[in-house]
Amino acid sequence: GAVVSQHPSRVICKSGTSVKIECRSLDFQATTMFWYRQFPKQSLMLMATSNEGSKATYEQGVEKDKFLINHASLTLSTLTVTSAHPEDSSFYICSAFTGWGVNTEAFFGQGTRLTVV
Amino acid sequence: AQKITQTQPGMFVQEKEAVTLDCTYDTSDQSYGLFWYKQPSSGEMIFLIYQGSYDEQNATEGRYSLNFQKARKSANLVISASQLGDSAMYFCAMRPISDQTGANNLFFGTGTRLTVIP
Numbered sequence: 001g002a003v004v005s006q007h008p009s010r011v012i013c014k015s016g017t018s019v020k021i022e023c024r025s026l027d028f029q030a031t032t033m034f035w036y037r038q039f040p041k042q043s044l045m046l047m048a049t050s051n052e053g054s055k056a057t058y059e060q061g062v063e064k065d066k067f068l069i070n071h072a073s074l075t076l077s078t079l080t081v082t083s084a085h086p087e088d089s090s091f092y093i094c095s096a097f098t099g100w101g102v103n104t105e106a107f108f109g110q111g112t113r114l115t116v117v
Numbered sequence: 118a119q120k121i122t123q124t125q126p127g128m129f130v131q132e133k134e135a136v137t138l139d140c141t142y143d144t145s146d147q148s149y150g151l152f153w154y155k156q157p158s159s160g161e162m163i164f165l166i167y168q169g170s171y172d173e174q175n176a177t178e179g180r181y182s183l184n185f186q187k188a189r190k191s192a193n194l195v196i197s198a199s200q201l202g203d204s205a206m207y208f209c210a211m212r213p214i215s216d217q218t219g220a221n222n223l224f225f226g227t228g229t230r231l232t233v234i235p
Contacts, residue, residue, distance in 0.1 A: 034222045043208065043225045044162075091160055095223070106152065106212070106223055108162035 003027055004096050006109025013084055013116055021079045021112045023094035029074035030096035035067075038091040038111075047092075050077040084116040119144045121209055123226035130199045131234050137184070138194040138229045140209030146170075148214045151192040152223065153183065156206040165207075168192060199233045206230050 003026040013019050023033055031052045036044040048069050049057040056069035066088075068080040081088055093111040120143040130136035142151070153165040168176045168183045176183045184193040192211075196203060209226040 038160075043227045044223075046222050046224075049222060093160070093162065095162070105164065105167065106210075107164070108154075111160040111162075113160065 004030075004094065004107045004109045006094055006112055008112055009110055010113045011115070013114070015085055015116055016083055018080055018082045019084055019114060021081075021092055021094075021114075023077045023079070023096075023109050025075045025096050025107075028096075028098050030077075030098075031074060033071065033077040033094055033096045035069065035077075035079050036093045036095065038093060040091075044093065047079075050094075052077075081114065084114070086116045089114055089116045119146075119211055119213060119224040121211055121224055121226035123209055123229050125229045126227070127230045127232070129232050129234055130196075130203075132201060133198055135195060135197045136199055136231065138196070138207050138209075138231065140192045140194065140226060142190050142192065142209075142211050144190075144211060144213060146213035150212045150214060151183070151185070152210040152212065153181070153192075153194045154208045154210060155203075156208060156228075158205070162208075166194065196231075201233050201235060204231060204233045 005024045007022045033050040035047045037047050038044045046059050047062045050069045050071040052071045052074050058064045071077040091111055091113050094109045095106050097106050122141045149170045151168040155163040155165055166176050166178045166181045166183050168185045175185050180197045182195045206228045208228045210223040212223050
């Protein structure tokens with residue numbers, strides 16, 4: 001089946017630094033990928049929709065200058081958390097769909113646990 | 118707007134017994150897909166089962182079956198013969214399919230934490 005690879009799985013960074021998270025579709029092309037954030041014991045909240053070759057679409061309340069998304073190819077989307085602060089500590093997870101219309105499956109990366117100290 | 122409701126924050130089940138995890142949804146879309154995912158403590162999202170809104174038969178995947186009642190807008194997950202490894206968070210999700218581009222995202226419920234008791 002389709003595989004989405006997310007890297008790194010875990011990162012600890014100092015406050016004020018930037019962290020880049022990669023999301024790759026390994027055996028299919030994904031024109032659209034989604035980035036979610038999950039706080040402990042809560043559901044996944046959509047942050048933004050990453051579109052290949054164009055600007056990402058951010059959900060209301062998500063700072064686009066803080067969470068930079070680049071989707072430069074059909075198999076790679078990156079999320080960069082800029083000037084990270086402790087409140088940015090969270091679990092970030094990407095997903096991509098295969099197929100069209102009703103015949104679709106959503107696949108998720110392994111997730112990245114970010115800790116800002 | 119879409120809304121997914123999972124009313125059971127936590128559930129317990131005896132090993133080898135069956136358990137039903139509830140999910141109701143609200144949408145104005147005519148065409149949509151319903152998903153169930155399992156999230157163990159490692160954090161990964163594991164796809165379990167999919168039901169299309171126009172599918173007449175309930176979806177089944179091994180020990181997982183989806184009790185789809187379209188008129189009631191419910192999509193309950195039934196896990197048969199529970200195993201200790203089934204202990205995890207379970208999320209119900211819906212994806213409206215309003216166009217052919219496949220770009221609509223998933224809307225998630227708040228999840229149910231299932232604990233299987235030996």
